[in-house]
Amino acid sequence: MTKTITTRRVVRSAVTNFFRNFWVSVAATSMVAITLFIISTILVLYTLAVLSISNSQDKVGVITAYFNDKTTDQEMADIKAEVELLPNVREVIFISHEEAERRFRERHKDNSILISSLSEFEKPVQASLSIRSEDLNNYEGLYNELKSQRYSAYFDRVSDTRVVIEKLSRIIDFITKFGIILALIFMAVTVMVTFNTIRLTIYNRREEVEIMRLVGATNWYIRWPFIIEAMMYAVLATLIVSIVAFGLLYLLSGSIEEFLSLDSLGTNLINALFSRIVIVNILASLGLSILASYIAIRRYLKI
Amino acid sequence: MIKFDSVTKAYNKVLALNNVNLEIHKGEFLSVVGQSGAGKSTMMSLIIGEERPDEGQILIDDIDIAAIRAKDIPYLRRKIGVVFQDIKLLPMRTAFENIAFALEVSGEKPSMIQKEVPKILEMVGLEEKSKAFPHEMSGGERQRVAIARALAHKPVLLLADEPTGNLDSINAWEIIQLLLKINKAGTTVILATHAKDIVNSVKKRVITLENGEVVYDQEKGKYVL
Incomplete structure (x- = not known):
């Protein structure tokens, strides 16, 4: 009973003080909120980059070889059959001009200028072969074979998706390093x-x-x-940042999917990201606030 | 009740108390006199555990204050009421709330506080000023609220460090009368003061400090400096 009364009085004292120095409290809460926002942004970027790279890794075994315009339909069928017989090839899919164009139109249906420009060309989009290797170790040999002289008369270009993966890895690396440094600076502040x-x-x-x-x-x-007063800054800041983060995630999920060529972020991913943001924010803000207030009272509160 | 056993305390190598031996009995009214810097306030700080002696021991009911753990000091302070010259009331709280504050910090129930505070106010003669804020009261009334607050925990010992320092002679005398009344009710009172007239008219034990040493200790003494 006494403990409950004392706890109530201690909390009341903290709340009274929070409002008594309202603008000082607002400044402290804002600072915590800015830091949490930065941490949240880094967290979202990191998660999406990792997701994107794993998504791309699924596609890494696929080499796309684009036929030049001189290749006839018969030649394309022959080349497909020949490539199917190459060692380490698991699957070969032929995508005709018509199918490639249909896919292109579907993907860019909102871009009327791009769509209208298609009529300017006889075969605006190239036919191609999507070749999946048995595993990633065979990738290079297969890629070199398709780039060899044997096929150079038929293929205009052969795509190398490893570059995309390497680029994404570098982006993740940058986000991680830059993010950690930025987060540490703001945490200290x-x-x-x-x-x-x-x-x-x-x-x-x-x-x-x-x-x-x-x-x-x-x-x-x-x-x-x-x-408790410092914890109030933390909780309020977490609340503000969580609301903002949820709003932004909800609004931007479409653009993010498109930008990162992800099939769908889906509600589950948004929810998972959101709960991760809330948990990380509450832990970080409470940790930082308790640490700061504890140092302050140890140093300046003579008991 | 309180025993100073060869107590020495220095601040930056300046001796505030030098080898003080003193015994204060239960129910006594003791005036401690001396010029500024003689060691009166140091003596008070040592009794409430705010400072620790460099040498010697201070025993309260045979318990060495220096041996009390820091976390237990608050419980010692609930047994010792303290009143200062600068009164130290919370300006945004009424007389009632200032006294209640002392009980709140020790976790007393609201019902107990509502019952006890009016009794304490009555004891110091301020039942009419219950809702008054410090700025609405005279210096003497404010000091009586401070005494009331010091009495909230029913202390066995009341320390009054220059309680009349900022008061006119009539108010000062009223405060002394109140301290005598509290002493008569059984509380040991230690009064540190400069006021010669007051010490002389109280006719109780007086110890005189000079340069941190007890130079006189007289039953029914007088201010001799």
């Missing part, structure tokens, strides 16, 4: 701002603290309101 806010609060309440000591308040009765 957040700790400093929260630390200073609590120090200011301790200074503002020095008379009250002194009287509390004199009348026999326990150390934690004096300390807890400051820690």
Whole structure:
């Protein structure tokens, strides 16, 4: 009973103080929120990049060889049959001009200028062979075979998807390094701002603290309101950033799918990302705020 | 009740108390006099555990204060009421709330606080000022609220460090009368003061400090400096 009463009084004291120094509290909360927003952005970028790379890795075994316009339909059929017999080939799919054009129109249906320009060419989109190798180790040999002189008369170009994978890996690497550095800088700034806010609060309440000591308040009765106040910055900041993050994820999911050539982000992925953001944010903000307030009270609150 | 056993305390190598031996009995009214810097406030700080002696021991009911763990000091302070010259009331709280504050921090129930605070206010003669804020009261009334707050935990010992320092003679005398009344009810009172007239008219034990040493200790003493 006594514990409940004391807890209620400590929390009330923290809440009163939060509103008594309203603008200082707003500044501290904003700083925590900015840091959380940066952490969330990094988290989303990282998750999507990893997702994208795994998505691309599925396609890495597929080499697309584009026929030049001089190749006849019969030659294309012969080449397909021949390639099917090459070692380490698992599957060969022929995509005709018509099918390639249909897919192109479907993909760019919103871009009327691009679609209308198709009529300018006789065969605007090339026919191709999609060749899947047995496994990634055979990829290079197969790629070199298709690029060899034997096929150079028929194929205009042969795509090498390894470049995409390497590029994505570099992007992930950059996001990870840059993100971690940025997050660490903002975390340090957040700790400093929260630390200073609590120090200011301790200074503002020095008379009250002194009287509390004199009348026999326990150390934690004096300390807890400051820690709870810092935790309030954390919780409020998490709430704000979570709402903003959910809104942005919901609004931008379509564009993200298109940009990263993902089939669909789906509601599950948005939910998973959102719950990850909330968990990381609450842990980071509470951790940083408690750390900052604890350092401040250890240093400036004489008990 | 309180025993100073060869207590020495220095601040930056300047001696505030030098080898003080003193015994204060239960129910006593003791005036501690001396010039500024004589060691009166240091003596008070040592009793409430705010400072620790460099040498010697301070025993309260045979318990060495220096041996009390930091986390238990608050419980010691609930047994010792303290009043200061600068009063230290919370300006945004009424007289009632200032006294209630002392009980709140020790986790007392609201019902108990509602019952006890009016009794304490009555004891210090301020039942009419229950809802008054510090700025609405005279210096003497504010000091009585501070005494009431010091009494909230029913302390066995009341320390009054220059409680009349900022008051006119009439108000000062009223505060002394109140301290005597509290002492009569059984609480040990230690009064640190400069006020010669007050010490002389109280006719209780007086110890005189000079440069951190006890130079006089007289039953029914006088201010001799």
